[in-house]
Each structure stands twice: as structure tokens, then as C-alpha cells.
Amino acid sequence: MDSKLNRSVIDISICSRSISDQNSSETGKESHEKKFLDKNFTTKRHLKSRHIQLIAIGGSIGTGLFVTIATGLIKGGAAGLLIATVFWTCVMLLLTSAVGEMVVQYPAPSPFVEMAGRCIDEAVECAAGWNFFLMEALYIPFEITAVSSIIDFWRDDYSAAIPISIIIALYTAINVFNVKYFGESEFWLSIGKLILCVGLLFFTLITMCGGNPAHDAFGFRYFKIDPFGSGYVTTGGLGKFEGWLGALFQANFFVVGPEYISMIANEAHYPVRKNLSTCFKTVIWRLCLFYIGGALSVGILIAYNNPTLVAANTAGESSAAASPYVIAMENLNIKVLPDIVNAIILLSALSAGNSYFFCSSRQLYSLSKRGFAPAFFQICTSSGVPIFCILVVIAFACLSFMELGTGGSLTALTYITSICTKSQMLNYLYMGVTYIAFYHACKAQGIDKSTYAYRSWFQPYSAYIVTFFLLVLCGVQGYTVFLPGWWSVEDFIFYYIMIFVNVAIYIFWKVIKRTPFRKSSEVDLVSGLKEIEEYEYEHFKIAEEAQINSDTDSEDYKKKNAKEIFNNVKTWIF
Known part of the structure; x- marks a missing residue:
């Protein structure tokens, strides 16, 4: 009875909204059509299931998995890197599951x-929001300079300003228009990543079994050479443990969590919760x-x-020349393949x-919507793009031009991009603490989560375990600066530095706004639900009417059905 009443209320709300929209459009249609920018414009839900799936994977796989993973291998050895990666991946699995429950239920901007x-x-939201924005924005120049370095694999007789300028222009063109162009670009770029990941796994299997020019079936030979490395910082058992910690901190860089799925939740197309739930269930596995x-x-x-691997990483190479895969191919005297790997x-x-x-622009937009950034950042184009947020992100991208400098400029760029590691750890800590508070709020208000489209695992215990490890690692990461002879400003x-920045933002907002801590029984778990329910029901009715009115024997219907089957198969494969 209650569900029927709710549906009736939604129908009335949608009808009244449609009448209101029609009246307003009749009085001011001409002036509205001429507008390109308006504060009343919002982001649009144009990202389909296949976009969400591939964006989630694409944003989670960068150069770290193919190049800088070598740093973890050097510090922790083969077994140390593997165990560290398994451990950190388990942490991210549990965190992703917890965050997924919140995001699917409340698919808001930066949920x-x-x-x-x-x-x-x-005040916690303010600190967490700015921390995430700075992390995403500062990652951009890191990846742009990485692209420039990768091109050096083939030739370096050019100014780095050329590829940097082209890449910034490319990012701007993709993101300044309709979000569906971003979705399509990421869909195809991510397919390239998946092909590389799967291809390298098969390459490893084939070569270790003797499928190489030397016909050397080396198997797990290198695992037997100091499986936990020779020691990092110190020697002996303690040195091997510290080497494992170094590999763990490196895993934190290339094994990422649920932030990319979460950031596109507000632009996911119907059926929103079904698409997001499927994404959380499949992408993490x-x-x-990978x-x-x-x-x-x-x-x-x-x-x-x-020696080649150690020398390349000591020199700070970020191109394929420092990739353990490319070095292995060259050691095995395999031609052409290194060029293909470098291209991908x-x-x-x-x-x-x-x-x-994309994520940094949407995070700034969310900060403005929530009152933590100037209101003009809410202004969107008619296609739903927060244009002023894009301009700010372009400014961050221009930091990559610091690569053209020498000495202090290049060092500054290195440290600016490096602080992202701590920001990322803090971001995960915020997620863990937030879910714990969310869990207790639902429990205090008697909310039945069995009706949720996606439910987390082993709660609240898994959230407590994850948050504990994240808190410990936030303090331990960087411990080497306090060791004798290792101090460096x-x-x-x-x-x-990012810990102090977050604390400063929190205290500033707490003092200025005098914000209270939320009691579990008073937490707002209602806002935003009406809008998403209306959107889902409205599109459900449209789809239902289209199904009723369609002629199942017509050629158009058969073509549409065949295209849908093809897209579903493509989504499952990739």
C-alpha cells in the first residue's frame, strides 16, 4: 500500500513539474534557447553502463601498474611486492564494497x-572535499609529464612543450563539451589498457614456460633470488620488513579504490542504481x-x-625504458613488442x-554546490559541463610546463606531484570513517538496508578493520625521515604536509561556521532520494511505453535489439 502511495506521489510530482516546465518554456523559450551558461543548468546523466564500467577500470589503471611498480619490486623483492599488493588489494576491496553501498543509494555529486x-x-566534508580535489588536480601534471617522457622512448630531439601543449588541448576538448564525449573517449582508451593488461599476463605465462627466443623456461627463477629483497634502509630481517613496507607504500600508488566509480555516479544514465551496482560488483574483481x-x-x-632496472628507476625514468616488462623483453631479445607496449x-x-x-572538475563543482567554494563554479553550460571548474583544472594542468625548467622548477614539480600519495591515503581514511558513521546512522534510524540495490560485506567489522589499517599507514608512511641520517626537510x-593542510582546513571551517558533530539519530538520510527516485521512475515509464508501442516484428526493433545484445556482450567481455 505504501509503495503504491509513493508511486502516486511521484507521478503527481512529475506531472506538476512537467506542467510548470511547459508554462515557463512558453513564456521565456526564446531567451532560454539563447543561453549557453546558466547557474540553473546542472550536470547531465549521459554515462551508460559500458561507459561506467570502462571509466572505473580506466581511471584505476595508469602508468603505475606498468612502470613505477618496479620501485616496489626493487625495495621488497618479488615475494614482498606480491604479498604487499595482495594485502593492499584486500584493503581496497573491503573499502570499495563499503563505499559502494553509500554511492549506489545516494548517487550525488562526489557522494x-x-x-x-x-x-x-x-568541517570534515570541507577538508575531505578539498583534499580529494587537490589530489586529483595535482595528478594531472604528473600524467602529462609521464606522457612526454614516454615519447622519449622513440626520440627526444624536440621541446617537451610541444606534447604538453597538445595533451592539455586534447583534455580540454574532451571535457569542455558534452560528458558523453568524455565517456566515449575513456571507453576506447580503457579498452587499450585492458588489452595491455591481459596481453602482459599472457606474455608472462608464455615466456616463463619457454616461449621466448632463447627457449629458456625460467619459471619462478627470480622469485628464488632474495624473495624479499636484500633489505631497505637497514639489513637483515628488519631491512627485509622495511623493504616490504616500501613495496606496500608503492602498492598504495598503483592499486586504487572506489573514487572513480563514485565520481561518475551523478552522471550515470538510467537505470542508475542498477548500473552502479553492477559496476561495483564486477569491476573490483x-x-x-590486474x-x-x-x-x-x-x-x-x-x-x-x-642493473638496468635499478639504474632506470634511480634516474627517475617514467617512460617505458623503466618498465620491468620492457626491460624483460629486451633481456629476452624480443623485438617490436617493446614499441607496442610503450605505445599502449x-x-x-x-x-x-x-x-x-574529469574527476577534479566535478569535485570542484561539488564543493561549490555544497558551499565550500565560490558559487560561480556551479555555472554549467547547456550540455551540463561546469565550465569555470574546467578552467581551474586547466590551470593545474599547466603546472606540467615546469618540466621545462631545471633545478628548482623540476624539483618543485616532482614534490608537487609526489604529495598526492599521502592525499590518497587520507582520502581512503575519510571514506572508512564516513562509512562507519553512515552504518551507525542507518542502525539508529531503523533503516532496512536489505532493500538497497547494493549491500556491503561483513559490516561493520570490515569497515573497522580497513579504517584501522589506513590510520596506521597514514602515520607510518614517511617514517624513514625520522631515522638517524635520513632527515630531509x-x-x-x-x-x-597534506596532514597539516587537512587539519588546517578542518579547524578553519569549524571555527568560522561553528559546525556541530552529527548524532546518528539526526543524520540526514533523506535528501537526494526523491530526485533519484523521480528520475528512475520517469525513465522507467518512458521505457515501458516505448516497449508497449514497439512493433516486435519490425526491422527497426530487430536492429535495436541486436545492437543491445552486441553492447551487452561487449560490456561483459571488456
Whole structure:
């Protein structure tokens, strides 16, 4: 009875809204059509299921999985890197499951940040929101400079300003128009990443079994050479443990969590909750395959102390020349394949930077909507693009031109991009604490979560476990600066500045606004539900009417049905 009454209310609401829209359009249609920018415009739900699936994977796989993973191998050895990756992937699995429950139920702009304000404190939301924006925005110049370095694999007789300018223009063109263009670009770029990931797994399997020019079936030979490395910082058992910690911190860089799925939730197309739920259920397992499989592969293909690998990483190479896969191919005297791998790594870096560009612009838009940034950042184009947010992100992308400098400029770029590691750890900590508060709010208000489209695992215990590990790692990451002979002001800033920045933002907002802590029984778990229910029901009615009116024997229907089957198969494959 209640569900029928709710549907009736929604029908009345939709009808009244349609009448209101019709009246307003009749009085001011001509002036509205001439508008390109308007504060009343909002982001649009144009991203379909296949876009969401591939964007989630594409944004989670960057150059780290193919190049900088070598740093973890050097520090922790083959076994150390594998165990560290498995451990961190398990942490991310549990965190992704928890965040998925909130995001699917409340697919708002930047949902995991907004829920921090609803469930904990508005000041926490402010700090978490700006932390996430800075992290995503500063990742952009990192990926742009990585693309420039990757091109050096073939030739370096050009100014780095040329590829940097082209990439910034490309990102701007993709993101300044309708969001569906971003979705399509990420869909195809992400397919390239998936092909590379699967191809490298097969390459590892084939070569280790003797399918190489030398016909050397080396198997797990390199796992037997100091499986946990020779020691990092110190020697002996303690040094091996510290090497494992170094590999764990590196895994934090290339094994990422649910932020990319969450950031596109507000622009997911009907059926929103079904698409997001499917994405959370499937993507995390695919990423497990690639992350753990990648860590296993590099340990099989090359020794942790390979001179070429150590020299390339010591020199700070971010091109394919520092990739353990490419070095292994060259050691096996395999031709052509290194060029192909480098080309796809180039596409991976482009895709990752594109995802950061999108996420940072939408996060700034969300901050403005919630009152934490100037109101003009809410202004969107008629196609739903927050144009002023895009302009700010372009300014961050221009930091990549610092690569053209020498000495201080280049060092500054290195440290600016490096602080993202701590920001990412803090971002995950915010997610864990927010879910715990969300769980207790639902329990205090007697909400039956069995009706949710997506439910998290082993709660609240898994959330407590994840949050505990994240809290410990936030403090431990960077411990080497406090060891005798290891102190460095630059390293201290790299490891801990974002903690001080977050605390400062929190205190500033707390003092200025005098925000209260939320009681579980008073947490707002209603706002936003009406809008998403109306959207879902409205599109359900449209789809239902289209189904009723369609002629199942017509050629158009058969073509449409065949296209839908093809898209479903394509989604499952990729």
C-alpha cells in the first residue's frame, strides 16, 4: 500500500513539474534557447553502463601498474611486492564494497565526500572535499609529464612543450563539451589498457614456460633470488620488513579504490542504481586480477636487482625504458613488442590524466554546490559541463610546463606531484570513517538496508578493520625521515604536509561556521532520494511505453535489439 502511495506521489510530482516546465518554456523559450551558461543548468546523466564500467577500470589503471611498480619490486623483492599488493588489494576491496553501498543509494555529486558532511561533520566534508580535489588536480601534471617522457622512448630531439601543449588541448576538448564525449573517449582508451593488461599476463605465462627466443623456461627463477629483497634502509630481517613496507607504500600508488566509480555516479544514465551496482560488483574483481597479476608477473619476469632496472628507476625514468616488462623483453631479445607496449602505456597515461581532469572538475563543482567554494563554479553550460571548474583544472594542468625548467622548477614539480600519495591515503581514511558513521546512522534510524540495490560485506567489522589499517599507514608512511641520517626537510614535506593542510582546513571551517558533530539519530538520510527516485521512475515509464508501442516484428526493433545484445556482450567481455 505504501509503495503504491509513493508511486502516486511521484507521478503527481512529475506531472506538476512537467506542467510548470511547459508554462515557463512558453513564456521565456526564446531567451532560454539563447543561453549557453546558466547557474540553473546542472550536470547531465549521459554515462551508460559500458561507459561506467570502462571509466572505473580506466581511471584505476595508469602508468603505475606498468612502470613505477618496479620501485616496489626493487625495495621488497618479488615475494614482498606480491604479498604487499595482495594485502593492499584486500584493503581496497573491503573499502570499495563499503563505499559502494553509500554511492549506489545516494548517487550525488562526489557522494563519499558529501556523506562525510551528512554523517560526521560539515568541517570534515570541507577538508575531505578539498583534499580529494587537490589530489586529483595535482595528478594531472604528473600524467602529462609521464606522457612526454614516454615519447622519449622513440626520440627526444624536440621541446617537451610541444606534447604538453597538445595533451592539455586534447583534455580540454574532451571535457569542455558534452560528458558523453568524455565517456566515449575513456571507453576506447580503457579498452587499450585492458588489452595491455591481459596481453602482459599472457606474455608472462608464455615466456616463463619457454616461449621466448632463447627457449629458456625460467619459471619462478627470480622469485628464488632474495624473495624479499636484500633489505631497505637497514639489513637483515628488519631491512627485509622495511623493504616490504616500501613495496606496500608503492602498492598504495598503483592499486586504487572506489573514487572513480563514485565520481561518475551523478552522471550515470538510467537505470542508475542498477548500473552502479553492477559496476561495483564486477569491476573490483577485474581490478584484482590486474593488480595481483601484475605484481606476480614483474616478479617472474625480472630480478629485483637487475642493473638496468635499478639504474632506470634511480634516474627517475617514467617512460617505458623503466618498465620491468620492457626491460624483460629486451633481456629476452624480443623485438617490436617493446614499441607496442610503450605505445599502449602512452595511451594509459593519457587515459589516466583524462580521468583525473574529469574527476577534479566535478569535485570542484561539488564543493561549490555544497558551499565550500565560490558559487560561480556551479555555472554549467547547456550540455551540463561546469565550465569555470574546467578552467581551474586547466590551470593545474599547466603546472606540467615546469618540466621545462631545471633545478628548482623540476624539483618543485616532482614534490608537487609526489604529495598526492599521502592525499590518497587520507582520502581512503575519510571514506572508512564516513562509512562507519553512515552504518551507525542507518542502525539508529531503523533503516532496512536489505532493500538497497547494493549491500556491503561483513559490516561493520570490515569497515573497522580497513579504517584501522589506513590510520596506521597514514602515520607510518614517511617514517624513514625520522631515522638517524635520513632527515630531509623536502622528504618531510612530501610525506606529511597534506596532514597539516587537512587539519588546517578542518579547524578553519569549524571555527568560522561553528559546525556541530552529527548524532546518528539526526543524520540526514533523506535528501537526494526523491530526485533519484523521480528520475528512475520517469525513465522507467518512458521505457515501458516505448516497449508497449514497439512493433516486435519490425526491422527497426530487430536492429535495436541486436545492437543491445552486441553492447551487452561487449560490456561483459571488456
